[in-house]
Amino acid sequence: MTASTPFFPAEWRIESASQIADTVAGTVFEVTRAGGEVDVVKVLKEKVLGDSLRGADFITWRDGVGCIRLIARSQNMLLMEHAGKVTLRDHMDVHGDMEATRIAAEVLKEYHRPCDVRPPASLLPLPCYFASLFRKAEEERGYGVSSPFTEAADLAQALIADQRDIRPLHGDLHHENIMLGPRGWLIIDPAGLIGDAALDVANMFSNPLDRFDLTRSEERIASMAEIFAETLGRDVRTILRYAFAYGCLSASWHEEDGNIGDRDDELAVAAAVHNVLSQV
Numbered sequence: 001m002t003a004s005t006p007f008f009p010a011e012w013r014i015e016s017a018s019q020i021a022d023t024v025a026g027t028v029f030e031v032t033r034a035g036g037e038v039d040v041v042k043v044l045k046e047k048v049l050g051d052s053l054r055g056a057d058f059i060t061w062r063d064g065v066g067c068i069r070l071i072a073r074s075q076n077m078l079l080m081e082h083a084g085k086v087t088l089r090d091h092m093d094v095h096g097d098m099e100a101t102r103i104a105a106e107v108l109k110e111y112h113r114p115c116d117v118r119p120p121a122s123l124l125p126l127p128c129y130f131a132s133l134f135r136k137a138e139e140e141r142g143y144g145v146s147s148p149f150t151e152a153a154d155l156a157q158a159l160i161a162d163q164r165d166i167r168p169l170h171g172d173l174h175h176e177n178i179m180l181g182p183r184g185w186l187i188i189d190p191a192g193l194i195g196d197a198a199l200d201v202a203n204m205f206s207n208p209l210d211r212f213d214l215t216r217s218e219e220r221i222a223s224m225a226e227i228f229a230e231t232l233g234r235d236v237r238t239i240l241r242y243a244f245a246y247g248c249l250s251a252s253w254h255e256e257d258g259n260i261g262d263r264d265d266e267l268a269v270a271a272a273v274h275n276v277l278s279q280v
Helices: 047-061 088-095 098-112 131-142 149-163 197-206 216-234 236-256 259-275
Strands: 014-022 026-033 038-042 072-076 075-083 166-169 177-181 184-187 194-196
Touching: 014 038, 038 047, 047 072, 047 075, 047 166, 088 098, 088 177, 098 177, 098 184, 098 197, 098 216, 131 149, 131 236, 149 194, 149 236, 149 259, 166 197, 177 259, 194 197, 197 216, 197 236, 197 259, 216 236, 216 259
Parallel strands: none
Antiparallel strands: 014 026, 026 038, 038 075, 072 075, 166 194, 177 184
16 A cells, blocks of 8 residues: 555455546545455545535435445544446446436336335435525625526426426436446435435436536437436336436535536526426
8 A cells, every 4th residue: 555545444355456536525545355345435535524424325325226335434434345447327328318318217126126224314405405595586686697507596496396206316317426346336425415306317418517518408408308207117207307406406515616617507597497497
């Protein structure tokens, strides 16, 4: 192990480690343990530690169903099953967007399967999740402005007041968080929410982030909405309404972080979703 490699708990019996990713949420190491097992360790970053620990609670609760397994945790470190090296984005680049969407729908069904174990108390409810959008909309109203943020905030309030099929949610489902490994397609890096199941597909409409030809395509948006509506047993309008509200929520996060280009990209996706919604 190098000087930059953290000290892992002795009981994890890690013999070698190499860094494979460094994200906003944490630094990820591929590790080999004394028994020959190849797993991953994620060292969580302080800025988003609370969100990451909620995700760890979700993984523990899901216990391997459609999701990677959490093997052990120690303070800011998570020892987890290796999910594989092929992302749904990789698969999409070879096999096409439609197949990727259908795979995401099947993965969704798997990790949404009923569980007899009580969900973790730490999961974030949707009123808290949408807080940034509500703040942004209140600011806009203070200036006497009507905008996508104000419309989306009103819509989010209505959706939250009429939630159906409330369950634990991944909360950040996209093409890089679905991996193909020895146990098939699994989710990684959940945000750990609880609320209407229809919210859990909203981020898929904004991804892959660099594929504007897809994310702003009204034909693709309509097709995805049909697939996810069928998967969840919901109506298309509800799927699209959550997608629009989420797009504006994501834009409000980017504005808070000073990422104006990313904000505008999200608003462009939200506008395309809004156009489709107006036609159904």
